Amino acid sequence: MQRYFIDHPLTVNDEFQMASDDSHHLVKVLRSSIGDEVEIVDSKRHVFLAKVVDIQTNTILTATKDITKAVELPIEVTIACGISKGDKNEQIIKRATELGAQHFLFFESRYSVAKWAKSKTARKLKRLGEVAKSAAEQAHRQMIPTVEIVEESQLLEMDFDDRLVAYEESAKQGEQSNFKKVISNLAPGDRLVAVFGPEGGFSKEEVDKFAQSGFTLAGLGPRILRAETAPMYVMATLSYQFELR
Amino acid sequence: MQRYFIDHPLTVNDEFQMASDDSHHLVKVLRSSIGDEVEIVDSKRHVFLAKVVDIQTNTILTATKDITKAVELPIEVTIACGISKGDKNEQIIKRATELGAQHFLFFESRYSVAKWAKSKTARKLKRLGEVAKSAAEQAHRQMIPTVEIVEESQLLEMDFDDRLVAYEESAKQGEQSNFKKVISNLAPGDRLVAVFGPEGGFSKEEVDKFAQSGFTLAGLGPRILRAETAPMYVMATLSYQFELR
CATH class of the missing domain: 2.40.240.20 (Hypothetical PUA domain-like; domain 1)
Structure with a gap:
């Protein structure tokens, strides 16, 4: 219906x-x-x-x-993404909304191929908000996820209970345990932010800043995931861990 | 590179x-x-x-x-999908290839909106095979996943170690444990087939046939996932369970 x-x-x-x-x-x-x-x-x-x-x-x-029936993920997840080009930002919102994300933050990252001119930001945000609304209706969510634009530096100072950065280089270097550690430390009600780079990934400097601010750098398996796939990995895992028995 | x-x-x-x-x-x-x-x-x-x-x-x-470094998922996963319309079949191949799927089977399902005329099947398959190849190159896989078209009835008789059908009605009825059971019974080297409906889902008769043939019907959380999102849920979970520590 x-x-x-x-x-x-x-x-x-x-x-x-x-x-x-x-x-x-x-x-x-x-x-x-x-x-x-x-x-x-x-x-x-x-x-x-x-x-x-x-x-x-x-x-x-x-x-x-x-006819209320609880379908919201027990973890309040914020997906924070470096701005990608084309329809990738919309894809991320659609898929992660189906999978239960509550908030989206987009930020301009060092290697973002797409830059949003200040004059176009309001229109972009309106469009992305509409995508979130429509995805929430179709996925039968109980809330419409929020969509905002922030500066990357703001992200470092925002208040969350748990903070992770998906980092491909971690995976390449054989790091296989940080993501599972973050997931096992989560408790229902926690506010988690998961940060993802744009298509080009993060620069070393960006990653160092996240690490210095207390974010956990975590690899998501040994293969190379695209910017629009990595958030799905995190969301699906959270659902598996907290919604299935 | x-x-x-x-x-x-x-x-x-x-x-x-x-x-x-x-x-x-x-x-x-x-x-x-x-x-x-x-x-x-x-x-x-x-x-x-x-x-x-x-x-x-x-x-x-x-x-x-x-410079060989093992990046293949230790479970040999076959993703079997009811044919969807538009670029959804390609999306499924792209994303699931990144996430480690080894085989794709497409079949015409009762509620498939898209039907592939016999005359166009070879061309469709060729195109989907190219998508798999290119996704495998980009995800730095060690193999190119295979893509085939089968009859839904053939699927029932094919040989796998573990067989599941993602079934939305399971989730709606509060079924929350079958998927986790299938995952915990898997051992490295197992050949798993995961079957997904087209956009319209499966008919009751189709689902009954799968169940009678020994497939486990499993819900993937309480929200409604689109045809192209459900396979990602399964693949991400498998990576989380078998590739991260």
Whole structure:
């Protein structure tokens, strides 16, 4: 069933309006009509069945049943990526949103091939936010992941419980234990940041700065992973460790 | 360093010719010249440094040093996928090749939106094989994964040590332990097949047939994963379990 997010709390029998872009999607794209049902996630991550009761400028629905079932990863994961070119940033958001990431930070890295002009940043961010929203709806998430742009230097000072940098050179040098160490030290509720380079990887200086700031440098196996694959590796592992028994 | 595959064994000091498409890539795309070095993987999965000694119709190289380092996943994984539409099949091959898959099987599934006409199958397969080759070169694999098309019914009778079907309904019903059970029963050297539905998922009848043939139905966490994401989940988990300490 189609799922949408609203920005306020709901209770059963509440009548409420959808945002206009969601309303457009429901009525014009899915051709829904009065009486049809959708899933609505409220601002408290509760999920409701809701019935279309009126279609005006914005669609009006009534919440009919609380069907909340927890599907959020118990670790609050921030995926921080050096800006990549083409559709790679969108790919990362789509796949990692399916896999349960809660926040995305993009930063310009020394070897970023793509640079985002200041004038275009707002438009890029808006687009990436829309990608996260749509991926969250399709993956039946209970929240829309946030997307922000930061300076690489800010990243060093942000507050997290656990911090790792995926570093290919670690893997090449045969380092095989740091990632597992980080994962086994995590506890439900922890806020983890996992940092990934752009296509070109990180420079030695960048990696040294992360290490000096207390980030763990971790290899993700012996093969060379692309910028858009490495975040999936981390997310899948977290799901395996914390969601399967 | 650029990596190429050749179809025969090598020893240090051997002089050999590259295949013509690789030769074209090296000379015309990378603009290499005499004296340049590349990595060559031979038919026994040994990796050599090799130096360009002559550029004729096909480039001639000399193997200068055996630099073999084992990077293959200790589980021989076959990824079997219902045919998806668009570039999803290629995405699956690219990502799963990076993550160590050794074989790909594609089959027409009940809910496959894309159908491959018999007349186009050979061309599709050739293209997918090229994708696997190029992904294997870039991920610095020691082998090129195979790509084949099979009937879904053949899949039921093929010989593997361990067999699983990723099944979304398992996850929805709260099944959380089958995947971990399969993974913990694996031993290095095992041949595992992991079967995935197309975008539309499997029909109840298809899933029943897999179950009756001894496949384990396994959910991959509580969220809904896309056809191209589920294989990454399995591959990343295998790497985590068998390649990291």
